[in-house]
Amino acid sequence: MYILVINGGSSSLKYQLFDMDTRKVLAKGLCERIGKGGRMRHNAVGRNKLEFDIDIPDHTFAVRLVVKKLTDPQYGVLKDMSQIGAVGHRVLHGGQWFSESVVIDDDVIAAIERCIPLGPLHNPANLMGIRACATVMPGVPQVAVFDTAFHQSMPKSSYIYAIPYKYYEKYAIRRYGFHGTSHRYVSGRLAEIMGVKPEDFNCIVCHLGNGSSLCAVRGGKCFDTSMGLTPLDGVEMGTRSGALDPAVVSTLCARLGKDASYVVDQILNKESGLLGVSGISSDFRDVNAAADEGNERAILARDILVHTIRHYIGAYAAEMGRVDAIAFTAGIGENNAALRENVTDTLGFMGVKIDKVKNLNPDRKEELEITAPGATVRTFVIATNEELMIALDTERLIKA
Numbered sequence: 001m002y003i004l005v006i007n008g009g010s011s012s013l014k015y016q017l018f019d020m021d022t023r024k025v026l027a028k029g030l031c032e033r034i035g036k037g038g039r040m041r042h043n044a045v046g047r048n049k050l051e052f053d054i055d056i057p058d059h060t061f062a063v064r065l066v067v068k069k070l071t072d073p074q075y076g077v078l079k080d081m082s083q084i085g086a087v088g089h090r091v092l093h094g095g096q097w098f099s100e101s102v103v104i105d106d107d108v109i110a111a112i113e114r115c116i117p118l119g120p121l122h123n124p125a126n127l128m129g130i131r132a133c134a135t136v137m138p139g140v141p142q143v144a145v146f147d148t149a150f151h152q153s154m155p156k157s158s159y160i161y162a163i164p165y166k167y168y169e170k171y172a173i174r175r176y177g178f179h180g181t182s183h184r185y186v187s188g189r190l191a192e193i194m195g196v197k198p199e200d201f202n203c204i205v206c207h208l209g210n211g212s213s214l215c216a217v218r219g220g221k222c223f224d225t226s227m228g229l230t231p232l233d234g235v236e237m238g239t240r241s242g243a244l245d246p247a248v249v250s251t252l253c254a255r256l257g258k259d260a261s262y263v264v265d266q267i268l269n270k271e272s273g274l275l276g277v278s279g280i281s282s283d284f285r286d287v288n289a290a291a292d293e294g295n296e297r298a299i300l301a302r303d304i305l306v307h308t309i310r311h312y313i314g315a316y317a318a319e320m321g322r323v324d325a326i327a328f329t330a331g332i333g334e335n336n337a338a339l340r341e342n343v344t345d346t347l348g349f350m351g352v353k354i355d356k357v358k359n360l361n362p363d364r365k366e367e368l369e370i371t372a373p374g375a376t377v378r379t380f381v382i383a384t385n386e387e388l389m390i391a392l393d394t395e396r397l398i399k400a
Ligand code: ADP
Pocket: 208, 209, 210, 211, 238, 282, 283, 284, 285, 286, 330, 331, 332, 335, 336
């Protein structure tokens, strides 16, 4: 079976086509600047890469374009559209309704709509992708895979904020957590690699990319995670502050004469994090290079990242009482050996010790154990693969 995985953003649509017999990607690409011009990138196995400007007025046009390229005699890999057995969608917010992936029907669409106040930027974009596929590929089953679903297993003490309980009851204000598909994939791979049953196993997954979150996985299920009601909470990120005293918001509002939504949406979400502290870039590679050259603010931004990651690892170890493994994943976690070394440097007290040479990953392995002899907690680098997870969920639900 061939499965198309779609990640719909407000002005972009990313796609990957999987052959589920081999679990390999046959083609992938991106439509961007939708509604504001348009550009497409398309790359299929054994074909020349394509990149071109084209007017893409909406998501339906983008999906038509994707199907056209996938079935193109010169650039495609399919004979015709009917070979696409199902479509799997990444959906940001499933609120409290979804603790796992589901086949999309009218009720599911209505529930994703009800979650728009919780994911105002992403859920409408995800819905545009879903509706576009329904228009272009009528009758092809579609599955929604939620970023929040894996975290629905958290105990109440992890997800209830210590604010008046009525706001949880009235407005569902609570910790939800994100990157759930990545945390599920990586923790599942860890259990497989270590040859243990997920239910007997505790780990901490550090997903460190532009957006970053840590997840404490106890007995194969999410026990706690660092992102909250929205993806702003937790560790320092590219442009997001991570956790801070909420009184920072009211103080900045008063000083700047701005309202809370400006401070939160603009300053804390877009101007903070690595970018805000370093004044250089939101990209860790740039900040790291500047820090290596001695730039003090870049060093500070990098130190804060290390500090906040350790902070959550320590908290999760204390909460779970036992940690069998730690994994680093996503852009920074997979690629930056120095950061992994710095983070783990103080964790010897809890049994974490890494092999500094293996940690350099000279062969650029996608899955690598970096545990040093004598460690009681094993440490790994695992390349995340949210798209494969979405394709696997889609296949399983369609076959069921
Ligand atoms: P997203 O959250 O957008 O999916 P990614 O997982 O792609 O993000 O991670 C992006 C981050 O990873 C950026 O900060 C980038 O600097 C960092 N990154 C990517 N490659 C490297 C590398 N080779 N060394 C250090 N950092 C890297």
